[in-house]
Amino acid sequence: MTKIGVLGLQGAVREHVRSIEENGAEAVVVKWPEQLEDIDGLILPGGESTTMRRLIDRYGFMEPLRQFGESGRPMFGTCAGLILLASDIVGYDEPHLGLMNIKVERNSFGRQKESFEADLSIKDVAENYNAVFIRAPHIVSAGEGTEVLAECDGRIVAARDRHYLGCSFHPELTDDHRIARYFIDMANEAKASLAKA
Amino acid sequence: MNTGTDRVKRGMAEMQKGGVIMDVVNAEQAKIAEEAGAVAVMALERVPSDIRAAGGVARMADPRIVEEVMNAVTIPVMAKARIGHIVEARVLEAMGVDYLDESEVLTPADEEFHLLKSEFTVPFVCGCRDLGEAARRIGEGASMLRTKGEPGTGNIVEAVRHIRKVNAQVRKLVHMNDDEIMTEAKLLGAPFEVLLQIKKEGRLPVVNFAAGGVATPADAALMMELGADGVFVGSGIFKSDNPAKFARAIVEATTHYQDYKLIAELSKELGEPMKGLEISKIAPESRMQERGW
Numbered sequence: 001m002t003k004i005g006v007l008g009l010q011g012a013v014r015e016h017v018r019s020i021e022e023n024g025a026e027a028v029v030v031k032w033p034e035q036l037e038d039i040d041g042l043i044l045p046g047g048e049s050t051t052m053r054r055l056i057d058r059y060g061f062m063e064p065l066r067q068f069g070e071s072g073r074p075m076f077g078t079c080a081g082l083i084l085l086a087s088d089i090v091g092y093d094e095p096h097l098g099l100m101n102i103k104v105e106r107n108s109f110g111r112q113k114e115s116f117e118a119d120l121s122i123k124d125v126a127e128n129y130n131a132v133f134i135r136a137p138h139i140v141s142a143g144e145g146t147e148v149l150a151e152c153d154g155r156i157v158a159a160r161d162r163h164y165l166g167c168s169f170h171p172e173l174t175d176d177h178r179i180a181r182y183f184i185d186m187a188n189e190a191k192a193s194l195a196k197a
Numbered sequence: 198m199n200t201g202t203d204r205v206k207r208g209m210a211e212m213q214k215g216g217v218i219m220d221v222v223n224a225e226q227a228k229i230a231e232e233a234g235a236v237a238v239m240a241l242e243r244v245p246s247d248i249r250a251a252g253g254v255a256r257m258a259d260p261r262i263v264e265e266v267m268n269a270v271t272i273p274v275m276a277k278a279r280i281g282h283i284v285e286a287r288v289l290e291a292m293g294v295d296y297l298d299e300s301e302v303l304t305p306a307d308e309e310f311h312l313l314k315s316e317f318t319v320p321f322v323c324g325c326r327d328l329g330e331a332a333r334r335i336g337e338g339a340s341m342l343r344t345k346g347e348p349g350t351g352n353i354v355e356a357v358r359h360i361r362k363v364n365a366q367v368r369k370l371v372h373m374n375d376d377e378i379m380t381e382a383k384l385l386g387a388p389f390e391v392l393l394q395i396k397k398e399g400r401l402p403v404v405n406f407a408a409g410g411v412a413t414p415a416d417a418a419l420m421m422e423l424g425a426d427g428v429f430v431g432s433g434i435f436k437s438d439n440p441a442k443f444a445r446a447i448v449e450a451t452t453h454y455q456d457y458k459l460i461a462e463l464s465k466e467l468g469e470p471m472k473g474l475e476i477s478k479i480a481p482e483s484r485m486q487e488r489g490w
Binding site: 008009012013015031046047048050054055058080106107110111112113114115116117118132133135153173 | 200204205211212214215233235271272273294295319452
């Protein structure tokens, strides 16, 4: 069975586990770097990106996470996870993992009282998708080769760059598990092609 | 686009799970908290142990302090309003505070009615000692719960009592027959619909953090072990000898609450934690947990 990890340092871990399981895949909560070895894909959940970064550094996750991405296994970042994946963050000199070719801006829709729900069309995933945005970042620009999957109010909110998937909203907070399905399919494809190689 | 929906308000609290929310009284402390890995800070004029020592009426913090903290960090900023004080809550909401705590740490403005939190766009966290109190606050629109514990004491015993009570009552409810729930609602003084929902989902519909007496990394890990979704630390951090180190230790103990060797390492040479208070030495009328209903 496809094994999908959820980085379990802080944030909406339980909800991602649920949407992986709803799609019939196996979910693993990843609390230590060694656990990255036997999973086919990794979700970086929503939470507080500054907190997650501190814990990533503390437990020596930085290099193992980069190597995981560079091995060709898919990674999916939601909200804070998207910020961790991005190659460029507005107002910061250095990115976190810097794996996905996008530029993001933190808290770009405002503070919590401006947090919202909106209906989106997400390419290859859903025509009508209810997305939950919480103190959300947005993708300021998609780099070369990065495909824009969804926009909200003229801002890019979901994109795919090779085996990296990212969105600025929280698919794990609703009962619509179609994005998790899309990511599990990415992991299956990668698993098959890495096995051939 | 819809703002202030239940999903958006409760979702905000979901993002804080597994994290530590720290009380701070100025920008400098807020930065130490953020640097240590706090998921949010609670902007206050005085931490609970100082409120307890100062006596008198404790009110919403000076908006200047709240503003200073909001400008200092990028993590969410919470603030406390007095129980039932509609205007303090509206003022903090207007300032753009990310989360409000309708808190028994402050002197209640209303001894009969809590805020109708569903009317606000900003989400609220409220304290609870049992399932009845938890369900009443959810019924009024709270998007997050926390144990009341006994704030500013550095004594974990009340927070332990409260989380065990709520979780035991949830377990009991989940195993009840549907035709028994109305009577349970009557006994608990809880809204029937909220109890039905808890039974259906098998758990509280909002996250429940620990608060009120967490003084050491081991205390934080204990509350996680007992089923808390995360931890509030009030007086514990900035009343300790080395706040930065102490704050980091609490964050790590919360993340890895079952890694006892790690907690042992974290707990070494932390210096003196805040001096604790024995609950029986506090007159019942001075116990903050008795405020609200």
